[in-house]
Amino acid sequence: MRKLAVLLALATSTPALAQSQLSRDVEPVLYDITVRPDAQALTFSGSETVTVAVRRSTRTVTLNAADLAVTSATFDGRPARVALDKEAQRLTLTLPRAASVGEHKIAMQWTGKINRSASGLFAIDYTNTDGSASRMLATQFEAPDARRFAPMWDEPSFKAKFRLSAEAPAGQTAFSNMPAVGVTPAAGGRQLYRFGESPVMSSYLLYLGIGDVERKTRAAAGVEMGMITRKGVVDQGDYALDVATKLLPYYNDYFGQAYPLPKMDHIAGPGSSQFFGAMENWGAIFYFESELLFDPKLATESNRQRIYTVVAHEMAHQWFGDLVTMRWWDDLWLNEGFASWMEGKVSHKFNPTWNARAAAVVGEREGAMGIDATAATHPIIRKVETVEQIGEAFDGITYSKGQQVIGMLEAYLGEEPFRAGVRRYMAKYKGGNTVTDQLWAELEAASGKPVTAIAHSFTLQGGVPLVSVGNVRCANGTTSATVTQGRFALDEASKAAQTWQVPVSLGTVGGARTEAIVSGAGAQSVTARGCGALVANLGKQSYTRVLYDRAAHDALVRDYGRMTLEDRLGLLGDDFALAMGGYQDLARSLEVQDRVQTGADPLEWQTVVGELGTLTGFFAGTPLEQRLRARTNARLAPVLARVGYDAKPGETAPTSNLRETLVGRLGSNGDPDVVARARRYVGQLRTNPAAIPPAIRNPILSTYAVNATPAEWDALLALTKAETNPVAKNRFVSLLGAARDPALNQRALDLLKTDTVTAPQKASLLRAVANRNPDLAFDWAAANRVLVEGFLEESTRSGYIVGLGAGSNDPAMPAKIQSYADKYIKESDRGGARRALTGIAVRKAASDRIRPAVEAWLGQAG
Numbered sequence: 001m002r003k004l005a006v007l008l009a010l011a012t013s014t015p016a017l018a019q020s021q022l023s024r025d026v027e028p029v030l031y032d033i034t035v036r037p038d039a040q041a042l043t044f045s046g047s048e049t050v051t052v053a054v055r056r057s058t059r060t061v062t063l064n065a066a067d068l069a070v071t072s073a074t075f076d077g078r079p080a081r082v083a084l085d086k087e088a089q090r091l092t093l094t095l096p097r098a099a100s101v102g103e104h105k106i107a108m109q110w111t112g113k114i115n116r117s118a119s120g121l122f123a124i125d126y127t128n129t130d131g132s133a134s135r136m137l138a139t140q141f142e143a144p145d146a147r148r149f150a151p152m153w154d155e156p157s158f159k160a161k162f163r164l165s166a167e168a169p170a171g172q173t174a175f176s177n178m179p180a181v182g183v184t185p186a187a188g189g190r191q192l193y194r195f196g197e198s199p200v201m202s203s204y205l206l207y208l209g210i211g212d213v214e215r216k217t218r219a220a221a222g223v224e225m226g227m228i229t230r231k232g233v234v235d236q237g238d239y240a241l242d243v244a245t246k247l248l249p250y251y252n253d254y255f256g257q258a259y260p261l262p263k264m265d266h267i268a269g270p271g272s273s274q275f276f277g278a279m280e281n282w283g284a285i286f287y288f289e290s291e292l293l294f295d296p297k298l299a300t301e302s303n304r305q306r307i308y309t310v311v312a313h314e315m316a317h318q319w320f321g322d323l324v325t326m327r328w329w330d331d332l333w334l335n336e337g338f339a340s341w342m343e344g345k346v347s348h349k350f351n352p353t354w355n356a357r358a359a360a361v362v363g364e365r366e367g368a369m370g371i372d373a374t375a376a377t378h379p380i381i382r383k384v385e386t387v388e389q390i391g392e393a394f395d396g397i398t399y400s401k402g403q404q405v406i407g408m409l410e411a412y413l414g415e416e417p418f419r420a421g422v423r424r425y426m427a428k429y430k431g432g433n434t435v436t437d438q439l440w441a442e443l444e445a446a447s448g449k450p451v452t453a454i455a456h457s458f459t460l461q462g463g464v465p466l467v468s469v470g471n472v473r474c475a476n477g478t479t480s481a482t483v484t485q486g487r488f489a490l491d492e493a494s495k496a497a498q499t500w501q502v503p504v505s506l507g508t509v510g511g512a513r514t515e516a517i518v519s520g521a522g523a524q525s526v527t528a529r530g531c532g533a534l535v536a537n538l539g540k541q542s543y544t545r546v547l548y549d550r551a552a553h554d555a556l557v558r559d560y561g562r563m564t565l566e567d568r569l570g571l572l573g574d575d576f577a578l579a580m581g582g583y584q585d586l587a588r589s590l591e592v593q594d595r596v597q598t599g600a601d602p603l604e605w606q607t608v609v610g611e612l613g614t615l616t617g618f619f620a621g622t623p624l625e626q627r628l629r630a631r632t633n634a635r636l637a638p639v640l641a642r643v644g645y646d647a648k649p650g651e652t653a654p655t656s657n658l659r660e661t662l663v664g665r666l667g668s669n670g671d672p673d674v675v676a677r678a679r680r681y682v683g684q685l686r687t688n689p690a691a692i693p694p695a696i697r698n699p700i701l702s703t704y705a706v707n708a709t710p711a712e713w714d715a716l717l718a719l720t721k722a723e724t725n726p727v728a729k730n731r732f733v734s735l736l737g738a739a740r741d742p743a744l745n746q747r748a749l750d751l752l753k754t755d756t757v758t759a760p761q762k763a764s765l766l767r768a769v770a771n772r773n774p775d776l777a778f779d780w781a782a783a784n785r786v787l788v789e790g791f792l793e794e795s796t797r798s799g800y801i802v803g804l805g806a807g808s809n810d811p812a813m814p815a816k817i818q819s820y821a822d823k824y825i826k827e828s829d830r831g832g833a834r835r836a837l838t839g840i841a842v843r844k845a846a847s848d849r850i851r852p853a854v855e856a857w858l859g860q861a862g
């Protein structure tokens with residue numbers, strides 16, 4: 001009976017193939033592709049023979065192509081007519097006569113272009129350690145840009161095998177998903193690399209790289225693990241290679257399927273993107289250097305943790321994404337939510353001192369709920385039709401809410417039953433495509449628990465549940481309470497009567513745990529053994545906010561220090577958000593903040609720093625800003641004094657991270673001691689590049705940049721130009737946009753019209769100006785639209801410029817964003833504009849609401 005229910009659920013949650021999907025009358029079986037790039041001219045030529053299976057007789061074959069000039073096409077050796085639909089990014093072949101059902105061969109030749117930013121085949125320009133200039137080629141096909149490389153059925157469900165060949169200049173190396181099976185001389189001293197045949201996979205996972213690189217390998221579980229970097233820095237990949245080598249056997253076991261390719265390369269690209277940091281191409285994972293290489297002279301502890309989590313994330317995709325792939329982009333979260341959840345799981349398992357679970361309460365949980373509580377939210381599983389919507393789908397809901405929901409279901413089912421379900425799912429669907437309900441079905445079968453109903457309530461509707469707890473009473477050693485649920489919203493537009501099936505565990509502080517499922521709109525009574533302050537959503541494992549009545553909240557404030565770290569962090573986060581949404585006075589949130597002592601856990605301080613920063617941002621440009629900064633500095637300075645500027649041997653990673661945060665926040669708030677140190681350190685940089693201790697290098701540089709005078713900005717520009725390390729250089733470029741002085745923001749914008757920085761660096765620099773001065777950045781970008789679009793990646797164009805204005809507090813900004821969107825963005829692609837407008841409206845409503853409480857707080861001594 002359950003099987004039928006699941007099938008019905010499947011039928012309702014999976015829309016019929018949308019207009020945007022290609023016909024299945026003809027499907028690719030094997031692509032044999034050869035490309036010859038001319039890196040200097042930024043062009044390439046290509047040819048392919050695609051073995052296709054014709055399922056139904058047809059005279060036309062439609063596949064994807066973008067920015068390609070197809071010069072010849074044949075079907076079984078006979079010429080076929082080619083028509084390109086630029087807007088739809090489709091190519092239609094009209095055959096000389098109808099193709100019969102069965103296998104056939106399509107051959108095509110084309111020329112294409114090599115992009116300056118990361119889409120399709122793209123170039124990365126960088127400086128070698130000896131000062132010479134180099135250009136590396138790489139590909140980025142998600143999502144969906146494989147069609148810029150070769151005509152393909154560029155949709156995730158058209159899985160096929162690939163045989164790729166590519167020409168590389170003399171002395172350079174080409175690398176791809178599979179190892180090279182042959183290298184033969186070609187014209188002009190070039191070499192033709194032929195790569196082995198891949199397993200069946202989606203087109204967005206194909207990869208090609210060409211460059212003057214070094215490769216180092218290590219064996220793990222019978223697989224060759226490789227590190228590929230520009231010359232001279234391959235040893236900086238040792239940390240990532242250690243991580244990868246350790247994770248492979250764990251993942252093989254967890255998923256119950258051994259990694260199926262003979263090698264797994266981790267490739268470092270010396271560039272940047274405004275869209276992504278790394279990409280899970282099967283067997284050839286591409287990262288930008290900051291996400292993969294650890295340079296002890298430049299990197300902080302948080303950079304190292306970032307490398308760990310990114311490697312863990314991309315490797316998880318080798319199963320969740322590559323081996324089993326979502327059928328269509330509606331279910332992108334199956335890839336991203338799962339990989340994000342897994343990165344946290346292995347961080348927690350292999351690095352217990354990082355407190356990864358607690359860190360997610362501060363990080364991903366707040367990040368997801370922040371978007372999800374507004375009118376800009378959408379269900380985790382959403383309808384995706386246009387190419388631009390595919391790009392938009394890579395958002396905080398897909399990643400962070402996805403991660404939180406999977407974590408909740410694992411906690412609800414238990415680690416072992418959950419893993420058993422994942423193993424069943426992998427075994428059943430490897431090499432294929434799925435929709436989300438197929439995962440729920442396997443989790444149900446493995447655990448015997450009804451997971452689908454809970455999961456649907458969190459994936460098929462947007463929004464954050466709010467569980468309210470009241471009437472807490474204790475009698476005969478048992479605590480009872482009433483719980484109700486509704487929807488937590490930061491704006492009026494998303495306040496609605498809505499319910500979920502929320503698994504919630506409850507208990508008195510230090511007492512036993514009780515499990516409940518809060519469902520429906522009515523009041524439910526719950527009980528827990530013991531007496532004392534009642535905590536709902538223990539461990540913050542469920543995706544819900546909790547609102548306590550006055551008495552229950554007072555009890556928690558009293559017992560604050562006795563709660564677990566996760567519960568302390570969750571209370572801090574919930575109370576602050578409840579004040580923003582008007583559910584509870586800000587004073588209650590500040591009351592809990594006051595319980596955070598100087599010596600409290602670093603993650604509690606991270607939360608307090610974040611909340612005080614949010615308040616300051618709300619009132620930026622008003623008379624309250626200065627007073628909030630001063631109040632913040634007075635609160636944080638003693639904490640920095642305790643943590644110290646210097647890393648101490650044996651200190652935990654969260655402590656190192658807190659030092660970075662404190663120096664950065666105090667510095668950007670103009671704390672005189674931090675600013676003076678920053679000036680002293682940066683003054684020494686020209687003669688001693690190692691002058692700044694790595695542990696505080698990033699926040700010291702940002703302090704210098706925020707507080708820069710015109711002369712100091714010039715010094716920063718000189719340092720930027722002289723820097724050859726790509727990671728350090730990219731950071732310097734962004735810092736040029738960080739100054740508080742608007743005249744210096746304008747000078748940063750002037751750089752965008754020069755060749756001083758590369759295209760991807762321009763996108764980061766403009767973004768940095770927007771973080772500091774959203775009004776100036778938006779106005780400038782709107783006035784220079786064509787120039788700006790020229791340095792953006794295709795998939796980010798619709799949301800980038802409107803997003804620049806999202807941080808504005810100027811009442812005129814919403815109308816400017818709206819009129820820009822009306823004029824330049826298609827109706828279907830205005831998700832980014834809606835998010836920006838919603839963000840502004842939410843901030844305005846929240847700041848109006850809490851202003852009296854903030855003024856009262858600032859008026860108090862302290």
Ligand SMILES: [Zn+2]
Binds near residue numbers: 335336
């Ligand atoms: Zn991912």
